[in-house]
Amino acid sequence: MSTVSQILSDKGGRLFTVESTSTVFDAIKQMVEANVGALLVTEDGRITGIVTERDYLRRVTLEGRTDKEARVSEIMTSPLVYVTPETSVEECMALMTDQRIRHLPVAQDGDIVGVISIGDVVKFQSRAQSVQIQYLTEYITGR
Numbered sequence: 001m002s003t004v005s006q007i008l009s010d011k012g013g014r015l016f017t018v019e020s021t022s023t024v025f026d027a028i029k030q031m032v033e034a035n036v037g038a039l040l041v042t043e044d045g046r047i048t049g050i051v052t053e054r055d056y057l058r059r060v061t062l063e064g065r066t067d068k069e070a071r072v073s074e075i076m077t078s079p080l081v082y083v084t085p086e087t088s089v090e091e092c093m094a095l096m097t098d099q100r101i102r103h104l105p106v107a108q109d110g111d112i113v114g115v116i117s118i119g120d121v122v123k124f125q126s127r128a129q130s131v132q133i134q135y136l137t138e139y140i141t142g143r
Contacts, residue, residue, distance in 0.1 A: 004086045004092060004116060005085035009126045013106075013114040017042050018051065020073035024060055026073050027051055038103040040112060041076045049078030049111050052103055083116075092121055109125055 005006065018027045018039040027039055041049040051072050059075035060067055082105040083092055092104060096118055106114040137143075 002089040002124065002128060003085060004083055004087045004089065005090065007116050007120050008085065008106060008114045009065070010124065011114070011116070011120055015040055015112060015115065015133070017047070018072055020071065020076065022072050023049075023068055024056060024065075024070045024072060024075060028053075028056060028067060037117060038115065039072075040105065040115065041072055041078070043073075045074065047105070049073075049076035050080060050103060050105065050115075051076045054102070068100040080105050080112075082112070084108060085113070089121060089124060092116065093125075107117070 016034050016036050016039050018041055020041050020043045031037065032037060038050055038052040041051055049066055052106045054074045055077060056067070060063070060070055065074075071142070079097065081099055082100060083095065085106060085108055087106075096102065096104065100119045104116050105112045106116060
């Protein structure tokens, strides 16, 4: 059974964070510079939520706010929906589908140790299927 820890070992555990008091503009700028679709939101050094591109579209653009005035705390998603390194990849896919989310923080012993995206999950599954196809092809052809 494939687990989140396997995805994190390929990806690494770098965390991208933003203060809850930062402007949405600053958060979006940081996402673009880091080439990520979500940032973990911190308050007094604690992770309290997540802000995503989707949050921006729904809670700033569609509600007529301005990204230079709105604060991250006003649009972030909280509480966090998260998984553990032991969570199966299949469970992650089901959770992302059921909750209609694209990013899952990974928690271990009460600390966030990484974030996986739907893209990370799809890439991992695709690689796993390629290996399986290769193995079956070699088995069938006797190579």
